[in-house]
Amino acid sequence: NAGVTQTPKFRILKIGQSMTLQCTQDMNHNYMYWYRQDPGMGLKLIYYSVGAGITDKGEVPNGYNVSRSTTEDFPLRLELAAPSQTSVYFCASSYSPGGGGNTIYFGEGSWLTVV
Amino acid sequence: AQSVAQPEDQVNVAEGNPLTVKCTYSVSGNPYLFWYVQYPNRGLQFLLKYITGDNLVKGSYGFEAEFNKSQTSFHLKKPSALVSDSALYFCAEGDFNKFYFGSGTKLNVKP
Numbered sequence: 044n045a046g047v048t049q050t051p052k053f054r055i056l057k058i059g060q061s062m063t064l065q066c067t068q069d070m071n072h073n074y075m076y077w078y079r080q081d082p083g084m085g086l087k088l089i090y091y092s093v094g095a096g097i098t099d100k101g102e103v104p105n106g107y108n109v110s111r112s113t114t115e116d117f118p119l120r121l122e123l124a125a126p127s128q129t130s131v132y133f134c135a136s137s138y139s140p141g142g143g144g145n146t147i148y149f150g151e152g153s154w155l156t157v158v
Numbered sequence: 159a160q161s162v163a164q165p166e167d168q169v170n171v172a173e174g175n176p177l178t179v180k181c182t183y184s185v186s187g188n189p190y191l192f193w194y195v196q197y198p199n200r201g202l203q204f205l206l207k208y209i210t211g212d213n214l215v216k217g218s219y220g221f222e223a224e225f226n227k228s229q230t231s232f233h234l235k236k237p238s239a240l241v242s243d244s245a246l247y248f249c250a251e252g253d254f255n256k257f258y259f260g261s262g263t264k265l266n267v268k269p
Contacts, residue, residue, distance in 0.1 A: 085248065144209040146204050147204075
């Protein structure tokens with residue numbers, strides 16, 4: 044069972060470069076999320092989506108963009124990478140919103156270093 | 159705004175001893191609460207959740223959590239810790255469209 048799949052697993056970027064983190068889920072979940080986890084810190088929500096064509100900002104959206112053209116895919120775009128974006132990025136999905144009590148499932152993470 | 163607090167950055171226990179990892183929440187009404195575990199270089203894995211009903215929730219790997227409405231707490235427990243339980247544990251709360259995560263507690267179980 045694939046669940047939530049993220050690519051790449053590791054990436055080194057130079058300051059000012061751009062890249063896209065790919066995320067796909069095969070559970071037919073409506074809700075998808077991008078979190079970042081800084082060393083020794085908890086998770087901060089970057090963007091989330093409640094369905095295809097609908098996205099919204101989380102706590103730390105600056106420097107990122109997302110799109111949701113299909114139910115399965117939720118790519119995260121980093122524009123003009125900065126050292127402050129060095130982090131571990133997690134994509135996640137759930138069948139219904141957090142308030143619905145359904146479980147959120149995570150990908151394995153993408154380790155990004157900006158130098 | 160909703161928030162979840164994990165007051166301990168780290169918990170150390172000896173193998174075979176009971177363990178408790180603390181979590182408090184702030185939402186009023188009926189919260190949806192979760193515990194997740196993260197092993198090194200891995201994503202978060204679901205352990206258990208409280209939706210409604212029995213205040214003692216049983217989950218994976220022998221873990222359980224006790225929901226206490228009067229103390230707004232949802233502490234994670236295990237009667238006998240294993241070295242393999244050493245990991246980072248996150249408490250989370252489900253909101254209308256989002257999940258709010260605590261800062262995490264590192265559990266160290268020593269042989």
